[in-house]
Amino acid sequence: MKRYFPRGLLTLVAFVMIFSTFGFGAAANGGTTSQIKLTELPLAEIFGDIELSSSRPTSVIVELEAESIVEAKHKGKKQTKASLKSERGKVIGALKNSVKSAEVKREYDYVFSGFSAKLPANEIIKLMALPGVKAVYPNVHYTADVISAEEISAEEFSPNMMNSAPFIGSNEAWDAGFTGEGVTVAVIDTGVDYTHPDLVHAFGDYKGYDFVNDDEDPQEGPGQYHGTHVSGTVAANGAINGVAPDAKLLGYRVLGPNGGTTEDVVAGIELAVQDGADVMNLSLGNSLNNPDWATSIALDWAMAEGVVAVTSNGNAGPNNWTVGSPGTSRDAISVGATQLPYNMYTSEVFTSEGVEYPSAKVQGFPSDEELLALNDKEFEFVYVGKGAASDFEGKDLEGKIALIIRGDYPFVDKAKNAKNAGAVGAIIFNNIAGEHADVPGLAVPTIKTTLADGEKLLAELAAGNNKVSFNIAFDKAVGESMAGFSSRGPVTHTWMIKPDVSAPGVNIVSTFPGEGYAALQGTSMSSPHVAGAAALLLQKHPHWSTEDVKAALMNTAVDVIDPATGEVYAHNSQGAGSIRIVDALNTKTLVAPGSHSFGKFVKDSGKQVEKNSFEIKNLSEKSKTYSFDVEFARNSDGIKVMTSKNLKVNAGKSQQVNFNVQVDTSKLEPGYYEGTIIISDGTQEIDVPTILFVGEPDYPRVTGAFMENAGEDGYYVGAYLPGGAEVLEYDLYVFNANGTIGGFVDTLGSFTNAPVPYHEFLWDGTVQNGIELPNGDWVLAVYVEQAGKAEYKAYLVTKE
Numbered sequence: 001m002k003r004y005f006p007r008g009l010l011t012l013v014a015f016v017m018i019f020s021t022f023g024f025g026a027a028a029n030g031g032t033t034s035q036i037k038l039t040e041l042p043l044a045e046i047f048g049d050i051e052l053s054s055s056r057p058t059s060v061i062v063e064l065e066a067e068s069i070v071e072a073k074h075k076g077k078k079q080t081k082a083s084l085k086s087e088r089g090k091v092i093g094a095l096k097n098s099v100k101s102a103e104v105k106r107e108y109d110y111v112f113s114g115f116s117a118k119l120p121a122n123e124i125i126k127l128m129a130l131p132g133v134k135a136v137y138p139n140v141h142y143t144a145d146v147i148s149a150e151e152i153s154a155e156e157f158s159p160n161m162m163n164s165a166p167f168i169g170s171n172e173a174w175d176a177g178f179t180g181e182g183v184t185v186a187v188i189d190t191g192v193d194y195t196h197p198d199l200v201h202a203f204g205d206y207k208g209y210d211f212v213n214d215d216e217d218p219q220e221g222p223g224q225y226h227g228t229h230v231s232g233t234v235a236a237n238g239a240i241n242g243v244a245p246d247a248k249l250l251g252y253r254v255l256g257p258n259g260g261t262t263e264d265v266v267a268g269i270e271l272a273v274q275d276g277a278d279v280m281n282l283s284l285g286n287s288l289n290n291p292d293w294a295t296s297i298a299l300d301w302a303m304a305e306g307v308v309a310v311t312s313n314g315n316a317g318p319n320n321w322t323v324g325s326p327g328t329s330r331d332a333i334s335v336g337a338t339q340l341p342y343n344m345y346t347s348e349v350f351t352s353e354g355v356e357y358p359s360a361k362v363q364g365f366p367s368d369e370e371l372l373a374l375n376d377k378e379f380e381f382v383y384v385g386k387g388a389a390s391d392f393e394g395k396d397l398e399g400k401i402a403l404i405i406r407g408d409y410p411f412v413d414k415a416k417n418a419k420n421a422g423a424v425g426a427i428i429f430n431n432i433a434g435e436h437a438d439v440p441g442l443a444v445p446t447i448k449t450t451l452a453d454g455e456k457l458l459a460e461l462a463a464g465n466n467k468v469s470f471n472i473a474f475d476k477a478v479g480e481s482m483a484g485f486s487s488r489g490p491v492t493h494t495w496m497i498k499p500d501v502s503a504p505g506v507n508i509v510s511t512f513p514g515e516g517y518a519a520l521q522g523t524s525m526s527s528p529h530v531a532g533a534a535a536l537l538l539q540k541h542p543h544w545s546t547e548d549v550k551a552a553l554m555n556t557a558v559d560v561i562d563p564a565t566g567e568v569y570a571h572n573s574q575g576a577g578s579i580r581i582v583d584a585l586n587t588k589t590l591v592a593p594g595s596h597s598f599g600k601f602v603k604d605s606g607k608q609v610e611k612n613s614f615e616i617k618n619l620s621e622k623s624k625t626y627s628f629d630v631e632f633a634r635n636s637d638g639i640k641v642m643t644s645k646n647l648k649v650n651a652g653k654s655q656q657v658n659f660n661v662q663v664d665t666s667k668l669e670p671g672y673y674e675g676t677i678i679i680s681d682g683t684q685e686i687d688v689p690t691i692l693f694v695g696e697p698d699y700p701r702v703t704g705a706f707m708e709n710a711g712e713d714g715y716y717v718g719a720y721l722p723g724g725a726e727v728l729e730y731d732l733y734v735f736n737a738n739g740t741i742g743g744f745v746d747t748l749g750s751f752t753n754a755p756v757p758y759h760e761f762l763w764d765g766t767v768q769n770g771i772e773l774p775n776g777d778w779v780l781a782v783y784v785e786q787a788g789k790a791e792y793k794a795y796l797v798t799k800e
Contacts, residue, residue, distance in 0.1 A: 296332075
């Protein structure tokens with residue numbers, strides 16, 4: 001595991017100066033010459049670039065050199081809770097002696113060895129210098145991965161709406177006798193309403209734990225619903241059936257109304273493993289694309305201990321490199337979101353004779369029936385700006401169409417606000433030239449247009465023509481497709497393909513607190529489909545390892561086709577594909593790992609060879625002979641993969657397969673290359689996705705920025721840096737009233753050699769020789785240079 005040392009740490013106290021001889025006289029005058037000896041102090045490694053000169057109270061996760069119980073077990077060593085408590089106690093005692101204000105909150109020993117602590121940032125170095133401390137991680141913020149939620153009334157609900165579980169083969173698995181019976185799934189989330197009539201069967205006397213309130217009641221908090229919805233997708237058994245309706249559930253509340261942090265997520269993982277969970281689902285995440293987190297370490301050791309860990313991949317797609325922790329975990333199963341097959345429609349918009357809207361297209365809709373209900377009627381339309389909830393105040397939208405301009409708010413929120421105001425549809429026009437994205441499952445039927453056509457609609461309103469009609473017609477049926485919001489890989493540093501697999505995540509109907517149901521979308525909704533599928537696999541194959549379960553799901557997944565191109569989605573969009581439970585249950589061969597990354601090939605010229613391997617398990621009762629083929633999507637002349645031509649594996653046995661990839665970088669353009677290793681036994685064919693990079697990968701140099709109030713000290717300013725930064729600069733600009741970037745104000749800070757995953761510093765709030773920045777809207781621009789590439793990104797900042 002690669003560690004990253006923080007920028008600027010050596011300038012603080014990385015060395016001790018020991019004066020072995022001291023004198024003021026010069027040697028020429030017969031005096032002695034002073035000598036200085038420098039001895040490096042050992043320090044634990046740290047992730048992130050914390051402003052170590054600040055007195056800001058900072059929460060961190062501390063990893064100890066003493067191995068966790070599970071890690072020691074799998075390394076053939078002896079470790080006990082008592083010995084770990086003793087080692088941890090020594091470090092905590094030393095910390096409190098060294099930093100009087102330090103607070104220790106949670107302690108870990110099972111799948112992670114360490115504790116969480118809060119202390120002033122400028123005293124973290126004292127923590128790092130303590131014997132027994134291995135690493136210090138940021139205590140980052142996690143949120144529930146959901147794009148939109150819509151509660152469904154009892155009148156609207158029908159069991160047929162829960163169609164995602166049957167689509168991946170759950171019904172056929174149930175008919176074959178596999179319902180998840182005897183398998184326990186832990187839902188690490190916002191808690192769960194275990195009194196819901198569809199979920200009550202899944203809980204015993206012990207229901208889990210609430211790490212937000214620190215009690216043994218994981219009931220979901222007021223206004224929260226995410227964990228209940230996720231739990232229903234796994235194991236509902238009532239009006240709705242989850243993927244594994246007879247599985248048992250345990251709830252672990254680690255996210256409150258404002259999300260949660262690493263310290264509670266790790267605690268939830270630990271307790272779930274100790275409580276005997278067979279599977280755990282984590283439909284939560286953050287935007288940091290980095291595999292080396294305390295959460296990932298805990299998940300990897302949970303997998304090693306036999307608990308199948310399933311995580312959502314994130315909702316920051318569709319661009320590459322948008323996957324966030326814990327979807328970046330090396331071993332856990334990361335899940336992307338697909339949309340179930342749906343119908344596409346053409347649309348025409350009419351307001352008055354001679355005015356045409358050629359760009360009008362259907363952007364999204366809740367159901368075919370509601371979309372087609374717009375035909376053969378005339379509606380009044382009302383302009384509501386950007387579609388914020390406040391934009392609808394004082395306006396009558398009942399039974400009307402909301403006209404909205406793109407910007408500031410997600411499309412799903414604009415549509416939901418329109419529905420809440422009584423609108424029966426919406427038209428969203430672009431705020432720049434060109435077409436904007438389709439968004440399946442919007443709360444009201446929504447038509448999209450270009451900026452030019454939107455301006456025509458505004459002109460019609462100004463002329464008093466406030467009526468609109470639609471002609472919407474069926475165009476074609478679309479198969480399962482990737483959701484645009486689903487985060488894409490790969491993972492920085494490991495260059496792994498993520499997600500591992502995909503599953504339905506758009507308009508998923510499941511349980512809602514009380515006795516209700518709701519349609520939600522997000523990778524949060526995809527992940528529990530896979531967790532439920534894992535439960536079915538473990539019922540049939542109770543002795544399977546976590547790696548076996550992951551391999552079965554990946555090996556039998558089917559390709560998802562992009563309807564826009566007719567081509568298979570890239571590996572970093574869909575992983576190995578969309579899961580199919582029956583095929584996974586019945587597979588006769590397992591290939592693990594289910595995907596490969598050969599990493600970077602960065603030689604300027606000549607050939608570079610990298611080695612890799614996988615294991616084939618023959619689960620059948622007959623010996624099998626496997627053949628291998630490798631295909632790369634583009635320019636395979638410079639890529640050569642060398643492996644066995646044929647391999648015989650006896651019944652019930654497994655065999656390691658070694659292979660090399662040789663890349664001649666002189667024949668290839670820099671960039672990303674994906675391929676497929678095709679393994680066949682003559683009847684079953686398994687596709688193993690693989691990727692490699694020629695030259696430095698094109699990961700984003702900056703993925704976000706933040707500015708937080710630091711009280712009288714000013715503001716904490718920072719940026720998220722997946723690959724660190726050789727040069728980093730924060731510039732402030734005026735934000736014009738018309739929404740454009742204005743003149744340069746000042747450079748707030750310039751830095752060099754900032755490491756992953758983020759950087760922050762304390763800004764005093766003044767510009768241009770001590771002038772306090774006035775309240776209002778400003779633009780924070782972040783400039784980054786790293787690995788020969790530069791990026792400049794701008795963020796709107798409001799100072800109040």
